[in-house]
Amino acid sequence: xxxxxxxxxxxxxxxxxxxxxxxxxxxxxxxxxxxxxxxxxxxxxxxxxxxxxxxxxxxxxxxxxxxxxxxxxxxxxxxxxxxxxxxxxxxxxxxxxxxxxxxxxxxxxxxxxxxxxxxxxxxxxxxxxxxxxxxxxxxxxxxxxxxxxxxxxxxxxxxxxxxxxxxxxxxxxxxxxxxxxxxxxxxxxxxxxxxxxxxxxxxxxxxxxxxxxxxxxxxxxxxxxxxxxxxxxxxxxxxxxxxxxxxxxxxxxxxxxxxxxxxxxxxxxxxxxxxxxxxxxxxxxxxxxxxxxxxxxxxxxxxxxxxxxxxxxxxxxxxxxxxxxxxxxxxxxxxxxxxxxxxxxxxxxxxxxxxxxxxxxxxxxxxxxxxxxxxxxxxxxxxxxxxxxxxxxxxxxxxxxxxxxxxxxxxxxxxxxxxxxxxxxxxxxxxxxxxxxxxxxxxxxxxxxxxxxxxxxxxxxxxxxxxxxxxxxxxxxxxxxxxxxxxxxxxxxxxxxxxxxxxxxxxxxxxxxxxxxxxxxxxxxxxxxxxxxxxxxxxxxxxxxxxxxxxxxxxxxxxxxxxxxxxxxxxxxxxxxxxxxxxxxxxxxxxxxxxxx
Amino acid sequence: xxxxxxxxxxxxxxxxxxxxxxxxxxxxxxxxxxxxxxxxxxxxxxxxxxxxxxxxxxxxxxxxxxxxxxxxxxxxxxxxxxxxxxxxxxxxxxxxxxxxxxxxxxxxxxxxxxxxxxxxxxxxxxxxxxxxxxxxxxxxxxxxxxxxxxxxxxxx
Numbered sequence: 236x237x238x239x240x241x242x243x244x245x246x247x248x249x250x251x252x253x254x255x256x257x258x259x260x261x262x263x264x265x266x267x268x269x270x271x272x273x274x275x276x277x278x279x280x281x282x283x284x285x286x287x288x289x290x291x292x293x294x295x296x297x298x299x300x301x302x303x304x305x306x307x308x309x310x311x312x313x314x315x316x317x318x319x320x321x322x323x324x325x326x327x328x329x330x331x332x333x334x335x336x337x338x339x340x341x342x343x344x345x346x347x348x349x350x351x352x353x354x355x356x357x358x359x360x361x362x363x364x365x366x367x368x369x370x371x372x373x374x375x376x377x378x379x380x381x382x383x384x385x386x387x388x389x390x391x392x393x394x395x396x397x398x399x400x401x402x403x404x405x406x407x408x409x410x411x412x413x414x415x416x417x418x419x420x421x422x423x424x425x426x427x428x429x430x431x432x433x434x435x436x437x438x439x440x441x442x443x444x445x446x447x448x449x450x451x452x453x454x455x456x457x458x459x460x461x462x463x464x465x466x467x468x469x470x471x472x473x474x475x476x477x478x479x480x481x482x483x484x485x486x487x488x489x490x491x492x493x494x495x496x497x498x499x500x501x502x503x504x505x506x507x508x509x510x511x512x513x514x515x516x517x518x519x520x521x522x523x524x525x526x527x528x529x530x531x532x533x534x535x536x537x538x539x540x541x542x543x544x545x546x547x548x549x550x551x552x553x554x555x556x557x558x559x560x561x562x563x564x565x566x567x568x569x570x571x572x573x574x575x576x577x578x579x580x581x582x583x584x585x586x587x588x589x590x591x592x593x594x595x596x597x598x599x600x601x602x603x604x605x606x607x608x609x610x611x612x613x614x615x616x617x618x619x620x621x622x623x624x625x626x627x628x629x630x631x632x633x634x635x636x637x638x639x640x641x642x643x644x645x646x647x648x649x650x651x652x653x654x655x656x657x658x659x660x661x662x663x664x665x666x667x668x669x670x671x672x673x674x675x676x677x678x679x680x681x682x683x684x685x686x687x688x689x690x691x692x693x694x695x696x697x698x699x700x701x702x703x704x705x706x707x708x709x710x711x712x713x714x715x716x717x718x719x720x721x722x723x724x725x726x727x728x729x730x731x732x733x734x735x736x737x738x739x740x741x742x743x744x745x746x747x748x749x750x751x752x753x754x755x756x757x758x759x760x761x762x763x764x765x766x767x768x769x770x771x772x773x774x775x776x777x778x779x780x781x782x783x784x785x786x787x788x789x790x791x792x793x794x795x796x797x798x799x800x801x802x803x804x805x806x807x808x809x810x811x812x813x814x815x816x817x818x819x820x821x822x823x824x825x826x827x828x829x830x831x832x
Numbered sequence: 833x834x835x836x837x838x839x840x841x842x843x844x845x846x847x848x849x850x851x852x853x854x855x856x857x858x859x860x861x862x863x864x865x866x867x868x869x870x871x872x873x874x875x876x877x878x879x880x881x882x883x884x885x886x887x888x889x890x891x892x893x894x895x896x897x898x899x900x901x902x903x904x905x906x907x908x909x910x911x912x913x914x915x916x917x918x919x920x921x922x923x924x925x926x927x928x929x930x931x932x933x934x935x936x937x938x939x940x941x942x943x944x945x946x947x948x949x950x951x952x953x954x955x956x957x958x959x960x961x962x963x964x965x966x967x968x969x970x971x972x973x974x975x976x977x978x979x980x981x982x983x984x985x986x987x988x
Contacts, residue, residue, distance in 0.1 A: 250960055254972055290959060433956075436917070437915050437958055475952075475955065475956075512858070516953070517897050517898065518953070530858075531855040532857035532893070535896060591958055593958035600959050634916070665916065681919055682916075
């Protein structure tokens with residue numbers, strides 16, 4: 236292996252790639268070549284560093300200097316100053332808000348990373364995901380070696396059971412127990428499946444693991460296959476994740492070359508091979524029985540359980556399905572033991588959880604925190620609070636199956652059970668922050684719109700029930716809400732939850748129920764007073780012209796219904812009866828004189 | 833017409849590659865979508881025949897998944913992300929502006945066949961919200977005022 240005096244790590248996750256990381260890499264290669272540094276400096280394209288807000292991100296080792304929002308034109312300066320002269324380019328170094336004078340922050344000193352604990356993301360942003368040797372150098376395939384050469388399948392299951400690891404896809408079923416059930420089924424052929432059909436809007440944890448550390452999933456699936464007696468595995472990935480698919484395919488190919496997949500792995504007599512299957516854009520395929528139908532080449536419709544997949548799953552054979560993040564924890568649990576994993580997190584929710592932090596928050600990105608961390612710590616300490624001095628209103632977890640959590644519950648520790656108690660759920664890990672400008676009724680409508688669109692149509696409660704709920708919500712945000720609408724929503728929600736066939740339908744009413752529970756007054760204001768307290772719902776806004784008006788007549792010309800009157804250099808007036816609330820005048824006004832309320 | 837012939841030959845290659853696999857229909861349809869840009873009825877009939885299944889089966893799968901479309905799409909497919917993170921940061925305004933600028937609705941293709949407007953599910957680039965994709969190119973941290981300038985680059 237070659238040794239380099241410096242390494243330049245460039246984030247190659249989707250966020251940074253979208254904001255120009257590929258150009259930056261090319262520019263670095265060009266500059267390194269030009270200055271004859273190619274034997275001294277190595278360029279590594281890694282997975283996601285997590286702090287997407289600061290992207291594109293470049294880290295230079297050995298110093299560990301964290302450069303943020305780098306542009307291709309900055310590359311020459313970094314090469315000339317940092318790599319040649321050894322001087323850190325201060326103006327590109329990431330600075331914490333409020334500590335702008337503290338230069339040269341290393342990764343672990345940055346507020347965003349301080350409270351994090353990385354297990355599933357341990358290699359993301361650290362290694363080159365397309366190089367198996369780098370993974371092996373970071374204890375890669377050590378867990379597999381230990382499992383195959385020192386442990387019996389039942390020991391592997393017991394270790395995972397003792398670790399308390401629960402499914403990271405959302406529902407939190409104990410992973411070890413799932414494996415135990417699948418192991419107990421007798422069959423000639425069993426399957427191991429990885430659910431990478433990450434469909435929750437606002438969630439990208441699984442994608443980052445696949446992009447940043449694909450071998451961890453390959454290794455974990457092989458360990459799990461050994462534990463339950465499966466010889467074949469499928470990874471079902473969203474087609475919308477081209478980088479993840481490519482890196483996963485490279486990883487599988489490399490593992491085959493090294494004999495870490497295929498026949499007689501580590502001379503143990505155990506055979507295992509993996510295949511990638513692409514999703515085709517159906518949210519319901521995240522449900523395990525629908526996912527299996529999709530791999531079989533059918534419409535991705537769920538079926539009733541039992542029989543559970545552990546008994547009758549893919550191609551009617553016993554099957555175990557786990558989510559990407561769940562798998563990413565497994566090799567570490569095997570290497571370090573159940574007690575180590577249990578020492579992190581809380582009694583009933585052990586280990587860590589990855590969240591995709593987004594929405595109205597300063598530090599958007601990917602965070603991994605020990606279970607039991609408070610929501611407040613994630614949003615204000617790690618996430619850096621709400622931008623533009625706005626007030627925090629709610630945080631949404633669990634995607635279309637979850638709920639909105641208000642500020643008075645921010646001190647609740649993050650655990651599977653506590654989140655369910657307060658009407659939300661862990662979900663796969665999307666965490667969207669909303670501020671005072673977001674209307675909670677409209678957010679509920681947004682999620683219902685998603686569910687209606689993604690409902691597979693197989694069962695009546697979900698197909699028709701969610702549609703009726705959406706119609707009521709659309710009516711409310713358009714100012715046509717009626718007395719009794721809230722009660723109707725509640726009754727529909729209760730029935731859909733009790734009778735829908737699969738998880739999609741059973742949890743679809745949650746965004747409505749949780750916003751009704753915590754923000755009922757907003758619903759009432761829409762229905763009774765025809766008013767949107769967040770000034771968001773277009774149909775409920777009233778436009779008026781303030782004293783800032785200079786009488787330029789620009790708004791008069793743009794108004795499509797001639798609702799604005801006034802003479803030149805005098806304050807204009809909007810006729811509320813004529814106004815159709817299109818907002819054209821607000822866009823046109825150069826003086827900020829038109830107010831929406 | 834020979835262009836069409838070449839496409840069917842390409843499809844046949846994909847079918848030969850996947851035919852023996854379990855659950856071959858999905859990968860074959862995905863290949864067809866890539867080759868033809870859509871999966872019209874004649875392509876579906878061809879696939880049904882080649883995989884020894886029924887047209888109703890193929891049609892059922894092709895219409896179930898949003899990745900497959902029965903009509904051809906525009907030269908440039910614009911996907912405005914309507915994931916939650918983008919939505920709370922004003923993706924609706926971006927989408928409205930795209931519709932207004934191109935004078936076409938979401939799901940439709942412009943009359944000149946240049947653009948198809950879609951509202952997509954989360955693209956996973958939440959750090960850049962609101963986000964839009966035009967074919968494979970991603971535009972992040974958008975404001976509605978940037979839309980006309982971006983679209984101009986694609987107009988003939």
